[in-house]
Amino acid sequence: MAKDVEVGGEFQAKDYHDPPPAPLVDGEELTKWSFYRAVIAEFIATLLFLYITVLTVIGYKSQVDPDKGSDECGGVGILGIAWAFGGMIFILVYCTAGISGGHINPAVTFGLFLARKVSLVRAIFYMAAQCLGAICGCGLVKAFQKSYYNKYGGGANSLADGYSTGTGLAAEIIGTFVLVYTVFSATDPKRNARDSHIPVLAPLPIGFAVFMVHLATIPITGTGINPARSFGAAVIYNQDKPWDDHWIFWVGPFIGAAIAAIYHQFILRAAAVKALGSFRSSSAM
Numbered sequence: 229m230a231k232d233v234e235v236g237g238e239f240q241a242k243d244y245h246d247p248p249p250a251p252l253v254d255g256e257e258l259t260k261w262s263f264y265r266a267v268i269a270e271f272i273a274t275l276l277f278l279y280i281t282v283l284t285v286i287g288y289k290s291q292v293d294p295d296k297g298s299d300e301c302g303g304v305g306i307l308g309i310a311w312a313f314g315g316m317i318f319i320l321v322y323c324t325a326g327i328s329g330g331h332i333n334p335a336v337t338f339g340l341f342l343a344r345k346v347s348l349v350r351a352i353f354y355m356a357a358q359c360l361g362a363i364c365g366c367g368l369v370k371a372f373q374k375s376y377y378n379k380y381g382g383g384a385n386s387l388a389d390g391y392s393t394g395t396g397l398a399a400e401i402i403g404t405f406v407l408v409y410t411v412f413s414a415t416d417p418k419r420n421a422r423d424s425h426i427p428v429l430a431p432l433p434i435g436f437a438v439f440m441v442h443l444a445t446i447p448i449t450g451t452g453i454n455p456a457r458s459f460g461a462a463v464i465y466n467q468d469k470p471w472d473d474h475w476i477f478w479v480g481p482f483i484g485a486a487i488a489a490i491y492h493q494f495i496l497r498a499a500a501v502k503a504l505g506s507f508r509s510s511s512a513m
Contacts (some may be wrong), residue, residue, distance in 0.1 A: 249344035257349055266328035266350075271364075272355040273320040273332045278365025278460050282383035284312040286373065287382035306446050313451070314439025321431035327380055330431065333454040334358055339408040339485035343493050355456070362460025368465050382465030384460040385450040386473045393476065396449045400480025401487070403441040403453045408488035412436035417498075452477035453484070 253392040257263045279366045284304065288297070293302030305310070321330035329346070331337045334355040340352040370377040387396040438453070452458040457476035462470040 233389040247345075250305050250350075251349045252348050254347040254349055257347060263350070263353075265359045267329040267353045269324045270331060270354050271361040273324045273328075273330070274358045274361030274456055276317050277320055277332055277363040278362045278383075278457060279368050280316050280323075280367055281309075281312050281457075282369045282461060283310055285383040286369065286376050286380045295364075295381075306443065309446065310439050310442035313442050314435045315439075317438045318435025319433045321434055322407055322429060325431065328354070331360065332456075333407075333481075334456050335404050335454060335476055335485040336408055336411055336480035338482055339411070342489040343412070347477075358456035359459050362456040363463050364460075365462045366464035371437045382461055382467075383450075383454045384461040384465040384467070384470035385477050386469045387476065388428075388448055388450070391448050391474075396473070396476050397480050399445045399474055400452050401484040403445050403451065404484030405482040405488045405491075407434070407437045407453055408485045409433055409492060412488060412492040416492075449473075449476065453481055455481050 288303040288305065290307060300385075317332065320332055324330040324332070329340070331340070331354055337346065337351050337354045337358070340346050346354070366382065370382065387393065410433050412434045441453055442451045445453075455478045458474065462474050476492065
């Protein structure tokens, strides 16, 4: 049994075991209530995430609207918007991590699938729930504030004027890499065993990663790094510009998530070296 041991006033790291890889297709999951409970949790979490964050974006644009005689330096600003996104991720990951893993993002789900942390069945259901939740979250914002929603862009992601497609794509790739790399690091069983005596919540660095990436990329793409977030806003706002740029907010995050998964699993955790060593050991017997 893994446990902490204090020797000479110092904590010794507890034992840890990597969980076995998730099966590629696990049909048995479909017979368990815990699976559907996790899918519902992803739907509700993504709905709440989009509702609060899109309201924040629209509220800020309303507060600085020159047509209303507003102060251009008023409102929450980019810093406040970044805090809204990062803070909501912290809250929602904390609330749902024990139920669904707290993905709330198809790119995170995709990265964890590539690392064999979730099955293909679970990944597909999670992504569908996240996209549906995002649509419903944006739909609620529009239902409550339709005129503001349409006037101030509906929180939809698009490439800002003056930036090339390549720049926008790179921003999404790197931003999502930062997020998914943080997810892998914060949930690494080896880190949890080593730092088990330190009461640090895994959602905290994940929320901070979202916050920092938003500070850097809001001026470029409005910050996607979450295909469900971009998709829900594009569906409800439904204007040409967000749809024209929409592919960036799927391709970029998925590439970034894949790079993060490969980097963490095969370089930092040396999964390929371990597998090769195990193969050589079994062949020598």
